[in-house]
Amino acid sequence: METPNSFNEQFEFSGKAKTRSLVAIAIGVLVIALGFFTGYAERTFANLLLMGYYFTCVCIVGVVFCAIQYAAQAGWSASLLRIPQTFIKVLPYAAVLLLLIVAAGIYFTHPIITEETSKHVTGPYLYKEWALKGITTPGSDVYDAKIAGKSGYLNIPFFFIRLLGYLGGYSIFGLLLVKYSNNEDELGGMFNYKKSFTIACAFLAVFGFTVPLFAFDTIMSLDAHWFSTMFGWYNFAAMWVSGLSVMTLLMIYLKKQGYFTWITTDHLHNMGQFMFGFSIFWTYLWFAQYLLMYYANIPEEAAYFYKRWEPEFQPWFWFNIVINFLAPFLVLMARDSKRAVGVLQAACVILILGHWLDYFMMVMPGTVGPQSYWYTEIGWIEVGTFIGFAGLFSFLFFNALSKVKSLVPKNHPFLQESLHHHI
Amino acid sequence: MSSTKFILGLFDDPDDMMHGIDKLQKNSIPIYDVYTPMPIHGIEAKLGIKDSRLGYAAFMFGCLGGTTIFILIYYFLVHDWPMNIGGKPHFAVPDFIPATFEWSVLFASFGMGFTFFYATHLFPGRAPRVMDFRATNDRFVIAIDAKGNIPHDDITNLLKEAGAVEVKHNDRKYVSYE
Numbered sequence: 232m233e234t235p236n237s238f239n240e241q242f243e244f245s246g247k248a249k250t251r252s253l254v255a256i257a258i259g260v261l262v263i264a265l266g267f268f269t270g271y272a273e274r275t276f277a278n279l280l281l282m283g284y285y286f287t288c289v290c291i292v293g294v295v296f297c298a299i300q301y302a303a304q305a306g307w308s309a310s311l312l313r314i315p316q317t318f319i320k321v322l323p324y325a326a327v328l329l330l331l332i333v334a335a336g337i338y339f340t341h342p343i344i345t346e347e348t349s350k351h352v353t354g355p356y357l358y359k360e361w362a363l364k365g366i367t368t369p370g371s372d373v374y375d376a377k378i379a380g381k382s383g384y385l386n387i388p389f390f391f392i393r394l395l396g397y398l399g400g401y402s403i404f405g406l407l408l409v410k411y412s413n414n415e416d417e418l419g420g421m422f423n424y425k426k427s428f429t430i431a432c433a434f435l436a437v438f439g440f441t442v443p444l445f446a447f448d449t450i451m452s453l454d455a456h457w458f459s460t461m462f463g464w465y466n467f468a469a470m471w472v473s474g475l476s477v478m479t480l481l482m483i484y485l486k487k488q489g490y491f492t493w494i495t496t497d498h499l500h501n502m503g504q505f506m507f508g509f510s511i512f513w514t515y516l517w518f519a520q521y522l523l524m525y526y527a528n529i530p531e532e533a534a535y536f537y538k539r540w541e542p543e544f545q546p547w548f549w550f551n552i553v554i555n556f557l558a559p560f561l562v563l564m565a566r567d568s569k570r571a572v573g574v575l576q577a578a579c580v581i582l583i584l585g586h587w588l589d590y591f592m593m594v595m596p597g598t599v600g601p602q603s604y605w606y607t608e609i610g611w612i613e614v615g616t617f618i619g620f621a622g623l624f625s626f627l628f629f630n631a632l633s634k635v636k637s638l639v640p641k642n643h644p645f646l647q648e649s650l651h652h653h654i
Numbered sequence: 655m656s657s658t659k660f661i662l663g664l665f666d667d668p669d670d671m672m673h674g675i676d677k678l679q680k681n682s683i684p685i686y687d688v689y690t691p692m693p694i695h696g697i698e699a700k701l702g703i704k705d706s707r708l709g710y711a712a713f714m715f716g717c718l719g720g721t722t723i724f725i726l727i728y729y730f731l732v733h734d735w736p737m738n739i740g741g742k743p744h745f746a747v748p749d750f751i752p753a754t755f756e757w758s759v760l761f762a763s764f765g766m767g768f769t770f771f772y773a774t775h776l777f778p779g780r781a782p783r784v785m786d787f788r789a790t791n792d793r794f795v796i797a798i799d800a801k802g803n804i805p806h807d808d809i810t811n812l813l814k815e816a817g818a819v820e821v822k823h824n825d826r827k828y829v830s831y832e
Contacts, residue, residue, distance in 0.1 A: 518748075521748065522748050522749075522751065522752070525748050526748070526749065528740060528741070565709070566705065566709065567705075653695050653696065
């Protein structure tokens with residue numbers, strides 16, 4: 232290389248980045264507290280679940296990204312692997328936070344109206360459609376035969392066992408990949424790379440079967456009467472696109488700050504292709520789910536979209552397609568725009584906000600229901616919670632990154648290929 | 655004035671050929687084109703070749719395909735012979751999307767294929783013409799337009815110095831596989 236890269240340079244987390252992420256966390260905490268104390272507890276819980284899920288998904292993408300690169304024996308990405316590896320290090324925090332939110336949402340109760348029987352009862356803040364006390368007991372006031380039929384799978388203890396299983400499993404696989412990569416730095420040789428390959432393949436097999444279930448449990452069970460087999464893959468696509476966007480945005484940011492000097496336009500071009508391609512994939516799955524239900528028009532299926540077609544949600548329903556399909560499609564299609572850092576950065580921001588809206592459309596209609604107007608759907612609680620979690624993610628990410636000894640896996644067998652990547 | 659139209663420098667090593675390009679460019683000799691049996695990274699930038707506009711052609715063909723089928727379905731299912739399918743409105747846009755998507759892909763791929771054939775003179779059934787047969791086998795060929803260029807011997811020497819295994823002075827531009 233013409234310019235020597237300092238592989239041993241460490242990231243320093245201080246100054247503006249640290250202040251800003253701490254301020255964002257403070258804003259988030261303040262907004263969440265205000266939300267609880269000003270009578271918007273249910274809406275705040277829904278937002279916490281939304282952002283907790285989003286946060287966890289972005290961190291899971293770190294594991295998926297590393298695993299795909301190892302399983303495919305990809306060369307181009309070798310010098311970037313420390314970034315997704317740092318996502319993995321944040322994953323355990325995200326997982327604990329998500330579990331806490333879900334547990335609190337089920338544990339704390341408030342007066343609600345049941346959906347099927349329209350009765351005034353006391354129910355949990357989250358998962359009220361199936362976690363309501365007595366909903367599976369025949370003869371009870373709130374007995375719901377459909378939920379009782381699903382209770383073999385959808386009951387509180389098994390629900391938590393599953394969540395723990397997914398999140399713990401993904402974290403362990405991810406941390407193993409990080410561990411092997413660190414060992415490789417110290418020892419060299421192919422031994423750790425081969426182990427990473429095995430673990431990556433095992434993870435991808437496990438992940439492929441369990442990630443739809445993770446989405447079914449965490450998000451789809453908010454609308455427990457409804458089900459869609461597309462939902463898991465649709466959520467995976469959203470997770471993958473948003474995670475790639477966050478990763479690309481951080482790559483651009485770190486490069487601008489003078490770190491990762493070896494990241495070139497060619498690496499960013501690849502990330503842009505990933506984002507572009509999987510945005511189309513997301514659209515395909517979103518539309519496949521929608522079209523079949525539209526065409527068949529079976530009441531129990533259409534109910535899901537009926538809720539999302541309430542006048543308060545409808546503008547956001549359409550905007551979801553514009554921001555997650557049309558925007559990346561038109562912005563990222565040309566080769567030149569994937570290679571222009573400014574354009575790519577804008578696309579990342581669009582997609583991060585877009586998939587927030589996507590998750591918003593999955594969570595809100597089934598938890599809080601419509602507000603007074605379409606434009607009050609997204610208010611200070613939504614914005615504040617988003618800012619808080621964004622701050623939390625960046626704080627944990629940069630903090631973990633500052634503890635990484637070398638910003639590049641020094642002894643990765645494909646490192647040279649990545650440093651000379653050219654497309 | 656000789657009858658030479660093109661001077662070809664044949665190299666058996668891509669690095670030598672790249673070196674030859676450098677030498678010619680240093681001596682301000684315009685290069686007509688370079689033919690290699692395999693893709694060589696960075697050669698487009700070196701020769702100053704503009705990016706291919708094939709993608710834009712594909713996009714336009716895709717738009718054409720999508721528009722065509724959308725208009726056709728509209729004519730069939732809304733205008734000419736409206737049918738009640740599952741109680742849906744006649745102009746049920748979501749039902750039109752899969753066919754629109756398929757035709758966009760079909761037109762984009764065929765359109766891109768034919769544009770490529772047109773741009774490279776590779777029509778099916780036509781024997782391709784090349785400047786040197788071995789450029790598709792084991793030789794890396796630099797072609798220089800002989801007209802108006804400084805004494806041909808100088809170019810020959812430059813190419814030889816750069817490591818060309820053979821320098822040809824051709825009276826015809828192309829040879830054909832026919």
